[in-house]
Amino acid sequence: MARHMSLNRKQVVVGTLGLVFLASLVVVAWVEGGKLRFQPKPEPIISSENEGCVACHTEKTPVIVQQWADSEHGQLGVGCIGCHQAEKTDVDAYRHEGALIATIVTPNDCARCHAQVAEEFQASHHAKAGDILNSLDNILGEVIEGVPAATNGCIQCHGSKVALLTDANGNVRKDDGGRPMFDPSTWPNSGMGRINLDGSLGSCSACHSRHTFSRAMARQPENCGKCHMGPDHPQIEIYNESKHGIAYAASSDEDMNLDAKKWVVGEDYFAAPTCATCHMSATRNLPVTHDVGDRISWTLRPKISKLLENHEERRSRMKDVCEACHSPGFTRGFYKQYDEAIHLYNDKYGGPSTTIMGMLKERGLISPDPFDDHIEWVYFELWHHEGRRARMGASMMGPDYTQWHGFYEVAKHFYFKFLPMAKELSEGDEVAMALIDSILASEEHAWLDGLSLEDRERLKAYYKERYGDE
Numbered sequence: 138m139a140r141h142m143s144l145n146r147k148q149v150v151v152g153t154l155g156l157v158f159l160a161s162l163v164v165v166a167w168v169e170g171g172k173l174r175f176q177p178k179p180e181p182i183i184s185s186e187n188e189g190c191v192a193c194h195t196e197k198t199p200v201i202v203q204q205w206a207d208s209e210h211g212q213l214g215v216g217c218i219g220c221h222q223a224e225k226t227d228v229d230a231y232r233h234e235g236a237l238i239a240t241i242v243t244p245n246d247c248a249r250c251h252a253q254v255a256e257e258f259q260a261s262h263h264a265k266a267g268d269i270l271n272s273l274d275n276i277l278g279e280v281i282e283g284v285p286a287a288t289n290g291c292i293q294c295h296g297s298k299v300a301l302l303t304d305a306n307g308n309v310r311k312d313d314g315g316r317p318m319f320d321p322s323t324w325p326n327s328g329m330g331r332i333n334l335d336g337s338l339g340s341c342s343a344c345h346s347r348h349t350f351s352r353a354m355a356r357q358p359e360n361c362g363k364c365h366m367g368p369d370h371p372q373i374e375i376y377n378e379s380k381h382g383i384a385y386a387a388s389s390d391e392d393m394n395l396d397a398k399k400w401v402v403g404e405d406y407f408a409a410p411t412c413a414t415c416h417m418s419a420t421r422n423l424p425v426t427h428d429v430g431d432r433i434s435w436t437l438r439p440k441i442s443k444l445l446e447n448h449e450e451r452r453s454r455m456k457d458v459c460e461a462c463h464s465p466g467f468t469r470g471f472y473k474q475y476d477e478a479i480h481l482y483n484d485k486y487g488g489p490s491t492t493i494m495g496m497l498k499e500r501g502l503i504s505p506d507p508f509d510d511h512i513e514w515v516y517f518e519l520w521h522h523e524g525r526r527a528r529m530g531a532s533m534m535g536p537d538y539t540q541w542h543g544f545y546e547v548a549k550h551f552y553f554k555f556l557p558m559a560k561e562l563s564e565g566d567e568v569a570m571a572l573i574d575s576i577l578a579s580e581e582h583a584w585l586d587g588l589s590l591e592d593r594e595r596l597k598a599y600y601k602e603r604y605g606d607e
């Protein structure tokens with residue numbers, strides 16, 4: 138029996154080689170598949186000063202350590218202290234297991250290694266997103282709705298003004314571990330324009346979630362969609378309904394190549410543009426930018442849209458993105474359609490309604506305070522919700538937002554809510570009435586006088602032919 142079971146040397150060699158070959162096939166298939174969840178990365182580089190942090194936090198917060206270990210930072214040896222180190226002068230610094238650290242890591246900390254990115258970001262509108270305290274929207278949030286509405290709403294997108302708790306003498310309060318205590322209404326917060334204790338603006342983890350800090354995640358449209366959504370700036374919804382969003386949804390991971398270090402549209406991927414492609418990422422001619430305003434020509438946020446400073450250069454940079462995938466003529470045609478939608482909104486609705494509101498205030502027909510007259514709510518939604526949807530839909534090829542969530546609502550509420558209210562408030566005031574009449578006398582509003590007989594007949598004939606209706 139024993140003799141039959143034993144293998145000779147040749148059999149052992151062949152068998153072992155065979156097993157090695159099979160195992161290598163399995164490994165290749167595993168790595169190639171790429172979808173398996175626990176595809177291990179090489180061990181991270183742990184410098185001696187970080188050994189304690191990593192060892193203890195592997196126990197206390199295992200996911201933070203694992204995310205860091207798999208990240209480019211971990212792989213390259215940028216350790217916990219590399220980011221969390223603090224100066225004695227930092228008001229939020231504390232001794233923690235032998236090192237002086239801070240919990241919050243600001244753009245100034247990242248700037249030690251990413252100076253140019255931090256500089257571009259500081260120059261952008263994103264860095265100023267925390268500056269909303271004096272806005273009309275903030276009166277709505279903090280005063281009319283109530284402060285917790287703003288804490289859990291507004292500032293989770295825009296960014297808080299980070300503050301520490303102080304005692305009656307104005308000294309910073311510390312917890313049992315000797316750590317300065319954050320005012321819990323201001324942190325945790327990863328809003329875009331967070332106003333930090335060191336005076337810097339922003340939180341890089343608004344887009345680069347900790348502790349992976351992955352550029353692949355930042356390039357995905359869902360990343361921007363945390364904030365760019367909803368009734369007053371539905372960019373993610375617009376994108377999803379556009380041909381671009383459809384192409385993205387239909388693409389595979391390999392098509393998009395989101396993990397690649399170099400990510401040039403037309404060289405490293407072709408399937409679809411994401412938000413980052415158009416507003417931030419590299420083209421064959423442009424470098425990556427962290428100033429998201431760099432490629433837009435209009436601002437669509439205010440009551441009446443305006444062209445930005447240097448709008449021509451900004452637009453030519455965006456066209457450079459389009460032209461990786463489209464011809465110059467096609468791109469020009471798009472911009473013509475888009476500009477006309479903005480002019481239509483400005484000239485027919487945004488301009489006249491703003492003029493009428495100014496007049497009502499000036500003549501004392503409504504109070505000077507915001508939101509205490511019904512018409513102010515109607516006007517607010519006209520430009521801030523519906524008017525933006527119409528403009529933003531047109532800017533990013535979302536026809537339903539342009540039309541049914543946009544211009545349709547604008548027209549309905551301008552003609553059948555806003556104007557009747559304005560007329561009622563103006564009753565008995567001849568100057569006010571004359572202004573409204575003069576606005577309505579322009580060509581754009583002539584349809585109010587009724588259709589021509591010819592148009593009416595054509596309409597009837599159309600429905601008769603389609604549905605047999607009378």
Ligand code: HEC
Nearest residue numbers: 187189190193194197217218221233234236238239240314
């Ligand atoms: C012996 C264990 C241990 C070591 C070593 C250690 N930590 Fe911690 N760390 C903790 C624990 C436990 C907490 C949670 C404390 C709490 O919230 O009460 C914590 C919390 C933190 C926090 C968050 C504090 C907050 O405000 O929520 C940071 C940041 C941090 N550690 C970084 C580090 C860094 C950097 C190092 C290396 C210098 C390090 N830790 C070393 C155990 C450790």
Ligand code: HEC
Nearest residue numbers: 190191194201202205210215216217220240241242342347
């Ligand atoms: C690339 C920079 C970077 C590195 C490296 C880094 N952190 Fe952080 N860490 C951050 C940022 C950013 C935050 C978010 C704090 C904020 O700004 O609100 C944070 C927050 C934390 C927090 C508190 C938040 C929470 O979810 O509990 C802990 C704890 C923490 N880090 C521990 C660690 C440990 C442990 C390591 C090393 C294994 C590490 N960090 C490495 C940037 C970094």
Ligand code: HEC
Nearest residue numbers: 209213215219220242246247249250341345350351352353
């Ligand atoms: C001590 C130096 C150092 C600090 C501090 C630092 N980084 Fe990095 N970071 C690096 C290096 C090195 C790389 C790899 C080279 C590169 O891509 O620039 C890197 C890469 C990155 C990447 C690309 C990662 C990827 O998946 O491709 C991002 C994003 C990033 N860092 C964000 C941050 C943010 C945000 C902060 C602050 C919270 C920060 N870094 C702090 C050194 C640092």
Ligand code: HEC
Nearest residue numbers: 269272274275277278287290291294295363364365370438
């Ligand atoms: C879901 C995230 C989110 C919430 C919640 C939110 N905002 Fe915004 N807000 C944004 C985005 C994104 C923009 C920029 C939209 C654009 O340019 O299309 C913006 C624009 C603004 C602007 C215009 C800034 C400018 O420069 O013209 C103000 C002011 C503002 N928000 C204040 C507020 C206030 C106050 C609240 C709470 C009542 C609030 N926001 C709630 C995401 C948000």
Ligand code: HEC
Nearest residue numbers: 244247251254255258341343344352355356400413418425
């Ligand atoms: C609005 C979202 C957003 C914010 C906020 C943001 N980033 Fe980025 N970041 C991106 C995107 C998208 C990329 C990938 C660009 C590309 O396609 O190569 C990126 C790439 C990077 C890279 C990789 C190097 C490069 O240029 O490609 C670094 C480093 C980086 N960011 C650091 C930071 C730092 C530091 C901050 C804060 C000062 C920050 N980012 C804030 C979206 C953001």
Ligand code: HEC
Nearest residue numbers: 262265266294295328329343360361364412413416429430
């Ligand atoms: C955490 C919330 C948040 C995220 C995530 C976010 N944004 Fe924003 N974004 C804002 C706010 C708030 C504003 C308005 C800032 C202001 O003017 O006060 C804004 C403004 C903008 C603007 C107008 C800039 C200008 O100069 O007028 C563009 C374009 C933009 N964001 C693109 C992006 C892209 C692309 C991404 C994803 C890569 C992104 N944003 C991710 C909150 C966010």
Ligand code: HEC
Nearest residue numbers: 361365372373376410411412415433434435436437438532
């Ligand atoms: C195919 C390219 C493309 C894609 C994809 C794209 N955008 Fe845009 N975006 C544009 C163009 C073009 C404009 C208008 C530029 C102008 O006015 O010249 C614009 C305008 C904007 C504005 C300015 C609104 C304002 O207040 O003035 C914001 C914010 C914005 N986009 C965010 C996003 C977000 C978030 C995504 C992804 C969900 C996205 N974009 C996807 C091309 C794109």
Ligand code: HEC
Nearest residue numbers: 380381384402407408409410455458459461462468471534
């Ligand atoms: C990565 C490639 C890519 C980039 C970059 C890109 N597009 Fe597109 N675009 C597409 C694809 C794919 C389609 C769908 C083509 C089709 O249906 O024939 C499309 C369709 C369109 C359409 C037709 C929309 C419709 O509903 O019929 C317009 C308009 C358009 N793009 C404009 C632009 C503009 C303007 C830019 C730059 C701001 C741009 N695109 C950037 C790939 C791209």
